[in-house]
Amino acid sequence: MLDNNKTNHPLRQHIEEIVPLTDKEFDFVLSHFETTKKRKHQYLVQEGEIVKKEYWITKGCVKSYFLNENGKEHILRFAMEHWWITDYESFVKQTPSKINIDCLEDCELLYITFENRDKLTSQMHKMERFWAKKSKFGRIALQQRILSLLKNSTKERYDLLLEQYPQLFQRVPKKLIASYLGVSRETLSRLDS
Amino acid sequence: MLDNNKTNHPLRQHIEEIVPLTDKEFDFVLSHFETTKKRKHQYLVQEGEIVKKEYWITKGCVKSYFLNENGKEHILRFAMEHWWITDYESFVKQTPSKINIDCLEDCELLYITFENRDKLTSQMHKMERFWAKKSKFGRIALQQRILSLLKNSTKERYDLLLEQYPQLFQRVPKKLIASYLGVSRETLSRLDS
Secondary structure, X not given: OOOOOHHHOHHHHHHHOOOOOOHHHHHHHHOOEEEEXXXXXXXXXXXXXXXXXXXXXXXXXXXXXXXXXXXXEEEEEEEEOOOEEOOHHHHHHOOEOOXXXXXXXXXXXXXXXXXXXXXXXXXXXXXXXXXXXXXXXXXXXXXXXXXXXXXXXXXXXXXXXXXXXXXXXXXXXXXXXXXXXXXXXXXXXXXXX | OOOOOHHHOHHHHHHHOOOOOOHHHHHHHHOOEEEEEEOOOOEEEOOOOEOOEEEEEEEOEEEXXXXXXXXXXXXXXXXXXXXXXXXXXXXXXXXXXXOEEEEOOOEEEEEEEHHHHHHHHHHOHHHHHHHXXXXXXXXXXXXXXXXXXXXXOHHHHHHHHHHHOOOHHHHOOHHHHHHHHOOOHHHHHHHHO
């Protein structure tokens, strides 16, 4: 459960890694968010829908993925505590989503709607700056993934994943890690040993 | 050459697609930029250097790419008139670049340094908002590229590239388009016919 003491609120600590906030400012920011809970296997985003919410995970772990024409699942990324996640293409452009985001564990989340995020960033330069910086880092992570897909061996991609998300290997079934790396479960076992 | 009439300045028109600016605001924005020219084959970014500048192309066309351990070139993206380009990982984190950006034609460019961009976005919410939005679109383009690399056939990736950059096919050697798609020149010829 979230700590109700505003100074220790995990979202406040998270935002203050980039921009400092007064108590009043944080109250204003938080008033734009809602909380929700999802059980394991429930979804945050489903292919075909127009995504209205960006989530910040307070507890749990999710996967984003798409299905190819044969129904095979390709993992795009994982996210866990204190990560932001949504389908940014659908959220920003308000077009139907091409991907899915499902809960791998029971999750507790904060979310902000498209309208509230736009209102908040228009009214508050600090939050525009915060998300601008987060978006830059998101963009860099995607560029690293592209470089890694084009350049690295499976072993190198495995090591990079282990470095980026060390906890993941305890929390996520091996077959999903294999899907993220684009290898078979058997190949993964060889890398893992 | 750039039009000196500020209202018609192409950078102003470009920024005003997202945020409106007064004459005074645009003068302030422009005072943070410098102009430069590069000849065909000169570089904007070289692997190993810490990137200090973000470029906005007023004339010309560039490629960003990396070399694998065998010296084989992999194209990450192209950019031409009115596109922003740099190595965002190196520019944002101020770490050595893993990629190269070279001019495919004689180029005229505006650039802003890391320090000036930070100063400008701190002082001017509108420009923070402008780049936040640009960064979101950059992130979406990268996600589309990842989906496309993982999901689409070469033919589908060729069609997507043709749709995204129709002028590119007139301006860029076919072997570079093949490199972007990750196929041989011969495979490209079959798609092209």
